Amino acid sequence: MAKPKIATASLAGCFGCHMSILDIDERILKLIELVDFDKSPIDDLKKFTGRCLVGLIEGGCANEENVHNLKYFRENCDILISLGDCAISGGLPAMRNSMPLKECLDEAYLNGPTVYNPSGKIPSDKEIPLCLDRVYPCHEIVKMDYYLPGCPPSADTIWEALVALLNNKPLDLPYELIKYD
Amino acid sequence: MSEKMITFKIDGVEIKAKVGQTIMQAADEAGVYIPRLCYLKDLTPHGSCRVCTVKVNGRCQTACTEPAVDGAEVENKTEEIEGIRRDIVDMLFVEGNHFCMFCEKSGNCELQAEAYRLSICAPKFPYLFPARDLDGTHPDIFIDRNRCILCGRCVNASRDVDGKTVFEFVGRGSEKKVAVNADANLGDTNMAITDKAADVCPVGAIIKKRVGFAVPVGKRIYDEKPIGSDIEAKS
Numbered sequence: 001m002a003k004p005k006i007a008t009a010s011l012a013g014c015f016g017c018h019m020s021i022l023d024i025d026e027r028i029l030k031l032i033e034l035v036d037f038d039k040s041p042i043d044d045l046k047k048f049t050g051r052c053l054v055g056l057i058e059g060g061c062a063n064e065e066n067v068h069n070l071k072y073f074r075e076n077c078d079i080l081i082s083l084g085d086c087a088i089s090g091g092l093p094a095m096r097n098s099m100p101l102k103e104c105l106d107e108a109y110l111n112g113p114t115v116y117n118p119s120g121k122i123p124s125d126k127e128i129p130l131c132l133d134r135v136y137p138c139h140e141i142v143k144m145d146y147y148l149p150g151c152p153p154s155a156d157t158i159w160e161a162l163v164a165l166l167n168n169k170p171l172d173l174p175y176e177l178i179k180y181d
Numbered sequence: 182m183s184e185k186m187i188t189f190k191i192d193g194v195e196i197k198a199k200v201g202q203t204i205m206q207a208a209d210e211a212g213v214y215i216p217r218l219c220y221l222k223d224l225t226p227h228g229s230c231r232v233c234t235v236k237v238n239g240r241c242q243t244a245c246t247e248p249a250v251d252g253a254e255v256e257n258k259t260e261e262i263e264g265i266r267r268d269i270v271d272m273l274f275v276e277g278n279h280f281c282m283f284c285e286k287s288g289n290c291e292l293q294a295e296a297y298r299l300s301i302c303a304p305k306f307p308y309l310f311p312a313r314d315l316d317g318t319h320p321d322i323f324i325d326r327n328r329c330i331l332c333g334r335c336v337n338a339s340r341d342v343d344g345k346t347v348f349e350f351v352g353r354g355s356e357k358k359v360a361v362n363a364d365a366n367l368g369d370t371n372m373a374i375t376d377k378a379a380d381v382c383p384v385g386a387i388i389k390k391r392v393g394f395a396v397p398v399g400k401r402i403y404d405e406k407p408i409g410s411d412i413e414a415k416s
Contacts, residue, residue, distance in 0.1 A: 085282050088303045090310075097310035098278065140307060147303035151282030175407055178297055180281035181288060181398050 004053035004166065008040040008083075009073055011066040012093045012135060013059025016152045017084040018042070021056070023155035034166055039076075048076040054165055056083045056158075057144070060090040061136040065129035074142040079165060081146045082138050083158070085180060088147050090135040097134040105131070146171055150179045187251035191235075192258055198249040205233060205244040208257070212416025214409030215257055216266055216295050218273075218383050219332035220245035225341060230332050231269050232295060235262060263299065270296050271304040276355070278310060278327035279384075285393030286385030288401025292330055293384075294408035309355075316361065318368030321390050322379055329359055329386035339378035347372045359386070 010018055018041060024031065038052050039045045055077030061067050074080055085091045096104045109115060109122045138144050146165075148157055157177040164171045185200045191213050198207030203226065208215050219230035228243035235244045236256035244257075256262055273292055281287045316324040331350070336359065339347040347370045351360040361367050372378065374389060382388075398404075 082303065089308060091282065092280065094308075094310065095278075095280065097308075098312040134310065137303075137308065139303065149302050173300070173302070175297065175300075176405060178300060178302060179404075180293055180296075181284075 003034065003036045005038040005050065006035045006040070006054045006056065006162075007038040007048065007052045007073065007077060008042065008056040009058065009069055010041055011057065011059035011069060011087070011138075012062035013084065013086045013091070015041075015058070017056075017058035017086075020084075020150075020152035020155055021158055024159050025155070027155075027159055031162065035162075039073075048072070052077045053079060054162065055080045057081065057087050057138050058083045059086045060093060060138060061132060061141050062093050063129040063131050067132070067136075067141055070138055070141050079145045080138075080142070081148060081161065082144045083148050084153055085149060085151045087138045087144075088149055090137050091151070094135040094137075101131055101133055148173075151181055154179070187249060189249050189251065189253040189255060191255045196249075202249050203245055204235060204237070204242075204247050204249050204255060207249045208244065209412050210415075212413055213257065214412045215244045216298065216409065217245060218291055218295060218330065219334060221334055221338075221381055221383075223342075224334060224337045224381070227333060227337070230273075230330065232266055234265055234269070241265070266295075267299045267301060268305075270299060270301060271306050273330045274304045275306045275308045276311065277330065278313065280327075284328065284385045285388060286328070288398050288404045289396075290385060290403075291383035291408060294403035297403060298407045298409065311355070313358070316367045318366035319370075319372060320368070321374040322367060322372060323388045323390055324359075324361075324367055325386055325388065326358055327386075328384045330384055331357060331359065332383055334381040334383065335359060335378045335387055338381045339372070339376065342377040343372075345371055345376065345378070347376075347378060 037043050039048050055073045057070060057073060057080060061070060082088045090097065105122045109117055148161055150157060157173060160173060160177060161171055186197050187200060188195055188197055191208060196207050196211045205215055205220060215233050215235060217233040220226050220233060226245035228246040231243060233244040234241050237247060237253050281293055287293060313326040336348045336350060339345050347362050348359050350357055352358055362370055379387060379389060
C-alpha cells in the first residue's frame with residue numbers, strides 16, 4: 001500500500017511553524033518511513049501530485065493568493081490542520097485588522113518615517129497579490145479540521161498530532177502541549 | 182468558637198461551609214477548584230465574568246457571589262458547565278485583541294490559563310479585532326486595553342484597597358472600557374507601582390514596566406501546571 005501523503009503550506013506566516021516541523025529532529029527519519037511529502041516548501045513541489053491525507057497550514061490569509069492556496073489545499077487534503085497562531089487567529093499580521101487597509105499601505109509606502117519612494121505610489125503591479133481588507137484566520141475561509149496552537153507549536157505538539165492522525169487515533173493533546181506562545 | 186456549619190454538595194461530593202460563605206469560598210477551602218477570572222480573594226466579588234458559573238439546584242449562578250446553602254446540589258465540572266465556560270472564554274478571546282505570542286503576560290495570564298485548562302485549541306466564534314487604545318504615560322505602569330477583559334479587578338482594588346479610585350468603567354456594551362479617573366491619562370493620576378491595582382490584572386492589560394521578561398516564557402506559573410492546581414492540592 002502506498003504511504004499516505006502530507007502537504008504543507010506557509011500563507012501569511014513567518015515559516016517559524018515550518019522550522020518547528022523540522023525541529024522534530026531525528027524523528028523526521030521515522031516520519032519519512034510513515035509518509036511521503038507532497039506539495040510543500042520543504043520539497044518545493046508547486047502542485048499537488050495526488051490526494052493527501054494531511055495538509056498543514058501555517059499562516060492566515062492576508063492576500064488573494066493565500067486564499068487561492070488555502071482553497072487548493074482544502075480541495076486536495078482529507079484533513080486540514082491550522083498550524084500555529086497565525087493560521088488560527090491571523091497572528092501578528094492581524095495586528096493590522098483594527099485599522100483600515102489604506103492606512104497600512106499609506107504608512108508602509110508613503111508616510112512612514114523611513115520610507116524612500118520617489119514615485120509616491122503604492123505598488124499595484126498585477127504580479128503582486130492584492131491585499132485583503134483584513135487578515136483572516138484559515139477557518140473563516142475554509143473548514144479546518146484541527147488546530148495546533150503555539151507560536152510556533154512545539155515539535156512535540158506537531159509530532160503527537162501527526163502520529164495520532166496517521167494511526168487513526170483521536171487527537172488529544174496533553175496540557176503541556178497546548179500553548180499559545 | 183463554634184461557627185454554624187452547613188453542608189452542600191459539589192458534583193456529588195460533600196462540602197462543608199460556614200454560614201455566609203459563598204460557594205467559591207467554601208469550594209476553595211475544600212480543595213475544589215471552580216474556574217474564575219474576575220474573582221480575586223480579598224476583593225469584593227461582583228460576578229461579572231461568569232466563568233465561575235455553576236448550577237445550583239438546577240439554576241445557573243456565579244459561584245463567587247452565590248452564598249452556599251445547606252443541602253444545595255451544585256454542578257461544577259459537568260460537560261454542560263464546562264461547555265458554557267468554554268464559550269465564555271472563547272468570547273473573551275475574540276472580542277479583544279489577544280496576541281499571546283508577544284504578550285509579556287503569556288504564561289502568567291489567567292485568561293490564557295483558563296483556556297489551557299479547558300483544552301481550547303481555537304475559539305469557535307469569529308474574531309472582532311476591535312480598535313482599542315494604549316496608555317503609556319505613567320512612568321512605571323502601562324495600560325494595553327487590547328487585552329482588557331473588563332473583569333473590574335483594577336477598579337475594585339483601586340477603590341477599596343488603595344482608596345484612590347484611579348480606574349472606572351465608562352461606556353456600555355462593546356464600547357465599555359476601563360477609563361482612568363476624570364478621563365485623564367494614567368500618568369496624571371496618583372497611582373503608584375506599589376498599589377494593589379497594579380497587581381491584580383488577570384491579563385496583560387495593566388503591566389508593570391521593565392519587568393516583563395524577568396521570568397522567561399516556558400518557566401511561568403501556568404506553563405507546567407494548570408490554573409487551580411494549588412487549590413486542588415488542598416483536597
